[in-house]
Amino acid sequence: MTSVVSSPPRTIRIGSRKSQLALVQTYWVQEQLQKSFPDITFEVHTMSTQGDKILDVALAKIGDKGLFTKELELGMINQEIDFAVHSLKDLPTNLPEGLTLAAITERENPADALVLHEKYKGQQIDTLPEGTVIGTSSLRRLAQLRHHFPHFEFKDVRGNLNTRMAKLDAGEYDALILAVAGLERLGMSDRVHQILPKEISLHAVGQGALGIECRADDTELISLLKAIEHPPTRDRCLAERAFLRDLEGGCQVPIGVNTVIEEENLTLTGIVASVDGQKLVKDTVTGPASSAEQLGTKLANTLRDQGAQVILAEIFTEIQRGA
Template sequence: MTSVVSSSQRTVRIGSRKSQLALVQTYWVQEQLQKSFPDITFEVHTMATQGDIILDVALAKIGDKGLFTKELELGMINQEIDFAVHSLKDLPTNLPEGLVLAAITERENPADALVVNEKFKDRQIDTLPEGAVVGTSSLRRLAQLRHHYPHLAFKDVRGNLNTRLAKLDAGEYDALILAAAGLQRLGMGDRVHQVLPKEVSLHAVGQGALGIECRGDDAEVQKLLKAIEHPATRDRCLAERAFLRDLEGGCQVPIGVNTEINGDTLTLTGIVASIDGTEFVQDAVTGSTSDAEQLGTQLAQRLREQGAQPILDKIFTEIQRGS
């Protein structure tokens, strides 16, 4: 195959979803690469994914394998684009044949954030009144929050960030749980009312990081992408993704994580929870950053020994039934 960065071709095509957040993230990647390789032209090509088109159905009911990535992956396989920028939490842990995760960029704050309607500006998550309506499209957040705050009411919310915030401000919801990283990247960090501590909500696998996917046989593009990889974020996210992969959980299964690095030591915490929040299995492992993926597998096996598998089996059944 002819490299896209050979002397006869100095243009690299970047694939992106059309959403505002996706474009902000993709233009950031484009800017970083342009600084590092000024003699190469990096063009952004946008595509609509299934997850962008179907906005009136809960994510868990659609089936989320590749929901926000499939069209971009087909674009790479068909050589319409050379690499794609994803929110890493949207990228399945098993990639299509011929594609690889070439780089992971430095992570923004991966925590979940509470955003409130003006009438609750003096409240925190643990002081919201009984029956307050909290919007989230994530089963992971839903399961953990139901566990800690069974007195709150939870309601699904879809749409882009501006749409969700408009629904909140109009009073359709009393609060929303959103990714702090997305708000920060869109210049809406001031809407973060409270960053939820890990004791309340372990974040999604890969949350806050960007994953850049490309063809496995395109060594030149892979070499370019390594210029913007962040090693510590990579190690943390590889551990998280191995944990999720071993449990065979998609993005919409209530699996949460937290990773911390101290020198060459990585600590991975993981949770599997039932959708109603009543069943809850959590543990942590610590080891070398060089063994990141093995740590993820080890933690998955540990949680299985503690009863995670029956919880997961029940969740898959509930999702298939449309519960």
């Protein structure tokens, strides 16, 4: 009688950026998978991305395709890691050949937050005085805020969340606009002075959700990762990503979204704005959540008909000129 030798449980290597927020997110994913699959070992491997290394240049001027993801993707392609945890808003809508978006986790609050210097404690964004210095590294936030509040001054701000907060508290800025989700994940929700309503600032595509990327041919791993996917979040984010992809917009262009699922229907609102806030097109589509990506494409076509492509073309020309 021959004995059957079972193979040892697989060790799965998780890739993450080294920033505090990235590690908090990655360790959360590791914990959820470890609970679901206690016989498998999940190891975290950290890497620095281009976006982590270049901190003295505005994101839009660097060329943002894969700015926070490329090194992790090379790690997967070279079999150094098995999957990567991304803030979904950083993950380009077109992935390298051989890689796939395997799962999207339940979304935290995707809205933008107003964080104020102490001297403005108790204020809201519409009560801040003329000349208030607002820090943001996002063209999306910049364009929408300039549209609504042309009397503010805006300065670029880079670095991790702790670095940005230190600059705010030191008086380099009067206020920052940051993602609510990031502040909450780092235990800084007490610094949120105001959650900006969608009428003022539509959020980034995928903001508040985590995207899990892996090799497309690793069917065993993809099956495991589905255990932590949140279908309503997936549908909302797939609609948003299709909208962004069909407009050929990168992460650092003034494109904002908002999605809601009620019963079986998904409602997607999208905006495209010029960096100076002068030009802005906005519309909404509703349809079955099961047709999420088609809805994203439909909204992209609608805004294109309203002039979105012209606005984006002007922005890309400005960026290429170093504006």
